[in-house]
Amino acid sequence: MAPLPPPDPLPAFVYKITPTAPPDPIPERYPLSELDRQDGFVHLSTSWQIPITASLFFTHSPSIFLIKLRLSNFDPASVKWDEVDGTNGCPHLYGNFGPADVVGVLEVKRGEGEGWGEVFEKAEVRGWLE
Incomplete structure (x- = not known):
């Protein structure tokens, strides 16, 4: 992964995609996925990246949950915009998030034979999505 400069303008929101419902209430330190722990950062997506991410990593999931996070809540130094497989700036949070960062949660379901x-x-x- 190569670091990139942040997009200009910055999006107001970034999203964590999960295959299962997040804990309710959201804990002060969100439980990291195995991949996030392994890589040392929280994998996030911008709104336009969500369909791509869902199609690549959640192909067999009939539903996913989107956790909408306010980007301005995070120290800019803790969010790195990395090039992944030629995509423009995937946001990675070097840290964690909690309930004060979460704007909302949406379950998204797909119908029989429907793609993300x-x-x-x-x-x-x-x-x-914004």
Whole structure:
């Protein structure tokens, strides 16, 4: 992974994608996934990256949960924008997040034979992403 400069303008929100419902209430330190622990950072996505990330890593999941995080809550030095497989700046949080950082949670389901790209074209889902 090669570090990139942050996008300009910065998005207001970044998203954590999980295959299961997040704990309710969100704990002060969100439980990291095995991949996040292994890599040493929390994998996040921008709104436009979510369909790509979902299609690559959640191909067999009938639903996913999006945790919307306010980017300005994090120290800019703790968020690195890394090039991954030629994509533009995937946000990685070197640290953790908690309930004060979470704006909302949305469960997104796909129908029989429906791809993630189709799901994220729906107005109700697009409207929630910013």
